[in-house]
Amino acid sequence: MELQDLRNRIDALDDQLLGILNERMELVKKVGDLKRSSQSIIYRPEREKQILDRLEKRNDGLLTRQAIDAIFFEIFAVSRNLELPERVSYLGPEGSFTHQAAESRFGGMSEYLVLPTIHSVFESVETGRAKFGVVPIENNQEGIVIETVDFLREKNLSIVAEVLLQVHFTFASQSDSLKNIRRIYSKDIAFRQCGKFISEYLEGMDIELIPVESTSKAAKMAAQEPDSAAICSSISARLFGVPILYDNIEDSDQNRTRFLILAKDFVNIKSDDDKTTIIANLPNTNRPGVLYEFLKDFNDRGINLTKIESRPVRGTSTFRAWFLVEFLGHVDDAPVQEVMHKYGSHLKWLGSYIRVS
Template sequence: MTLDEIRAQIDAIDSSLLALLEQRMDWVKKVGDLKKSNQTLIYRPEREKAIIERLSTLSEGKLSPKAIEAIFLEIFAVSRHHEMPERVAYLGPEGSFTHQAAESRFGTLSDYVALPEIRSVFEAVSTERVRFGVVPIENNQAGSVVETIDCLSEFDLHIAAEHIMPIHFCLASNSEKIQDIKRIYSKDIAFRQCGKFLKEMFPPDITLVPVASTSQAVLQAKDDKHSAALCAPVAAKIHLVPILFENIEDSELNQTRFLILAKDFENQLSGNDTTSIIAKLPDTPGSLARFLDDFVQAGISLSKIESRPLKGQSGFSYQFIIDFEGHKEQNHVKALLKKHENHVKWLGSFVKSN
């Protein structure tokens, strides 16, 4: 078979794919019309997860589960845009890791709003200037993002979904020689994630300058030949700053977990759910131990528990952000939340990312 004949076969398959996708959009519109008439939600993370898992079991192995997920997340995003355009806020500026996470969930067609602070994202969702917000919550190498945790406690928003994304840093600079770099800009958490590289490549007196985001770091370093930025490769490419080194993070397993926020949002049961709560327990001996024992008695597995000081109070009182397996509509979870309803704020029940 000649190259032209092979290309003709590929073209024919592409034409068939396009026709099938357009048929899918017709059915998507019917679903959207039903949801609008019933005032139900168009974004259904648990449904999307179920579709991807089903298709992965049908694959003959030529497409990995990750490849199937990447393809169909974009199809889902286009489908939702076809039903109802979405406005999404994220921690910016353009080219940040959070921007990348937002596009991976909502596709390239959504209307994106880059905001300078995590609090600004919460405020935009809370006031309904946007439908969804995307913020980082924790990194598996550097720990939690405390501003997100504090805002989860303060704002009356829900977690619609989570997204776990591999994080790869680069060093970008207009300096032609690494020896000429005197300052490095980045978000504080990025310095911790790239500590080994910085120690090996730069003298101890190198100036590390924390900024609001890794994208902002690129903008700071762009016009200064004696500076560099630790950033996402996409940010360096957007702002046309040369990349000197890639994949400089300490661990190749470096991942960040992002939350997708919404107002008045509830997922249906998926069978593989996580529930997040914030607990503000009485300041009495054994209150935390008794609270945690109720999870043991209910057979509920905890996946995360972290304390944060309660603001606006004298002395030291604490709240706890807790993630556990299960959905709030399951009877054993419902009973536990009911028992502690005066001390617990439900943040969301959502399908596990992986």
């Protein structure tokens, strides 16, 4: 078949797609009206997952699950904006991995508020300047993002969803030879994640490694200083017009970062694959066995713990700790309810949301 014939057929299918998408939007608008009259929440991650799972089962074409997710997350984001335009804040600057995580759920059409610190993202959601906020919580090679974990305890926001992103770093510079590079900008964590590249390629060279707040700030600096380079994401290198010299320079190709979407007073309906995050501020932690007994309460009820991070209780002279605890299941599950009731105000529920694996 000739190229023109193929393109004519693609045009005809696009016409159909456009018609079908508009028809879908008519229905979405009606759902939005119903939600508004009952003051219900617009964003329903469990419904979106249900749709994606159903489509994956039905699918017998070339599209992978990843491709179906990418296309439909954009459709959902456009739909939600039609129901009610939503402003989303994220830890910037533009081009950061958090930006990428935010766009993967809220699409290209949402209004974004780019903020300089994790604290300002929490604050923007608390004060209603943004409906949702996106922050990193952990990297699977480096561990937790302490600032996020501490604000989860201090502030009163709910976790709406988690997003997992594979992290790739690029080495970008306006200089076409490594010899002319005097400084490399990046985030401290990124320097550590690209240790092998740095020691292999830059061994013995007189180059200063300068940590900055974010990898996109690094790209911005490299755009301004021709004798410098940045270790950054490919989107930020492109955003600031810095040529990419080496791609995928991270030590581990398993490198993934987990982000949280936060909102005020958000409750997800139970799905068949949920995760729950709580803060545990256990009483009498100087008594032997308190933490053991707490963990045993989960084990006895068959609740699968996925994470426990301990953080210091500040402002006292003791070495007491509180814990960020995550487990599989929803807060409405009977065994989870039992544990929540047993410990009462010593536990703070942050959210039950769809687990991403």
